[in-house]
Amino acid sequence: MFSRALRCPRRASKPSRFSVSVCSNHTRSFTENSQSSGRTTSFGFKTVPEDEKESLVKGVFDSVASKYDLMNDATSLGVHRLWKDTFVDSLKPGRKGPLRCIDVAGGTGDIALRILDYAREKYADRETSVEVVDINAQMLSEGVRRFKKTMYHYTPQISFHEGNAQELSPSQFKDDTYDLYTIAFGIRNCTSIPAVLKEAYRVLKPGATFACLEFSKVNNPLLSLVYDQYSFSVIPLLGTILAGDRDSYQYLVESIRKFPSQPEFAQMIRDAGFTTGGDHDGGAWADLWGGIASIHTGVKV
Ligand SMILES: C[S@@+](CC[C@H](N)C(=O)[O-])C[C@H]1O[C@@H](n2cnc3c(N)ncnc32)[C@H](O)[C@@H]1O
Numbered sequence: 001m002f003s004r005a006l007r008c009p010r011r012a013s014k015p016s017r018f019s020v021s022v023c024s025n026h027t028r029s030f031t032e033n034s035q036s037s038g039r040t041t042s043f044g045f046k047t048v049p050e051d052e053k054e055s056l057v058k059g060v061f062d063s064v065a066s067k068y069d070l071m072n073d074a075t076s077l078g079v080h081r082l083w084k085d086t087f088v089d090s091l092k093p094g095r096k097g098p099l100r101c102i103d104v105a106g107g108t109g110d111i112a113l114r115i116l117d118y119a120r121e122k123y124a125d126r127e128t129s130v131e132v133v134d135i136n137a138q139m140l141s142e143g144v145r146r147f148k149k150t151m152y153h154y155t156p157q158i159s160f161h162e163g164n165a166q167e168l169s170p171s172q173f174k175d176d177t178y179d180l181y182t183i184a185f186g187i188r189n190c191t192s193i194p195a196v197l198k199e200a201y202r203v204l205k206p207g208a209t210f211a212c213l214e215f216s217k218v219n220n221p222l223l224s225l226v227y228d229q230y231s232f233s234v235i236p237l238l239g240t241i242l243a244g245d246r247d248s249y250q251y252l253v254e255s256i257r258k259f260p261s262q263p264e265f266a267q268m269i270r271d272a273g274f275t276t277g278g279d280h281d282g283g284a285w286a287d288l289w290g291g292i293a294s295i296h297t298g299v300k301v
Helices: 050-076 079-091 110-123 137-147 193-203 221-243 246-258 262-271
Strands: 040-043 046-049 100-104 129-134 158-162 178-184 204-215 285-288 293-300
Touching: 040 050, 040 246, 046 050, 050 079, 050 137, 050 221, 050 246, 079 110, 079 178, 079 204, 079 285, 079 293, 100 110, 100 193, 110 129, 110 137, 110 178, 129 137, 137 158, 178 193, 193 204, 193 262, 204 262, 221 246, 262 285, 262 293
Parallel strands: 100 129, 100 178, 129 158, 178 204
Antiparallel strands: 040 046, 204 293, 285 293
16 A cells, blocks of 8 residues: 555755755755755765755655665665564564554655564564555655565555655544554654654554654774775765765755764653653663664653
């Protein structure tokens, strides 16, 4: 199932006084006749008008969609699979009975597939369901194509929906509905993290869990150095060689560096109303590979 019926209206691009050339695949030119709000945000290391980020991010994922899964394996040397396995294992879907899950910025359905497999393999649960939501129709199409090869295809366990994490359609994604909200490597691409968290809080049932897997801050200086070298030289190079698109991969690396630190993000989760563990690894978050990625969780009170 792939729902477009309630796709969120895209904000019309407004001209602004800024002039940025983001990349060959998704360049935006802004004229001097500014009608922009004047607010800016980061798009990787660039500063862009806030109301343009969404379409720039969309450009990135339009560009990478068909090669996304291959590139994920290549750039992370397959490690993203281990992190996603750890993420889902930490949530134990199905352990306390079937869950209604929403996987936001779910892309090609990597997390959804793991949730369904985990519930079925560990707990013989064939009732847990996942609604995958993503702003990018091309990423979702890849997900639909992929699920056609699985036992979940054409079952009520999986559905794909075009939507914006920051403003989920309230008639489609109702208040107090889901047992589990997941977002993996998606929130850093959103213009407003607080808006995403607010929506997550709205759609979750009281007592339900918000869980985010995201690149994070490396604590060890030596690891940080090696990781920086790898990300800024190898990943854009792989983007060029395997996908013919250096700029999108450069953006992805830069966006990782702009994401808040573990304690800062934990505070944002609490500010949205969730309770979290204490401000340390093993509390509000769990670091993976020295903080290259981390899992943040919060519970709706
Ligand atoms: C790096 S991919 C992650 C996909 C998937 N969660 C995974 O782990 O493989 C980031 C995804 O976030 C989506 N995205 C970016 N901004 C979004 C927004 N505002 N609302 C919903 N999805 C968004 C992109 O389209 C893309 O599919």
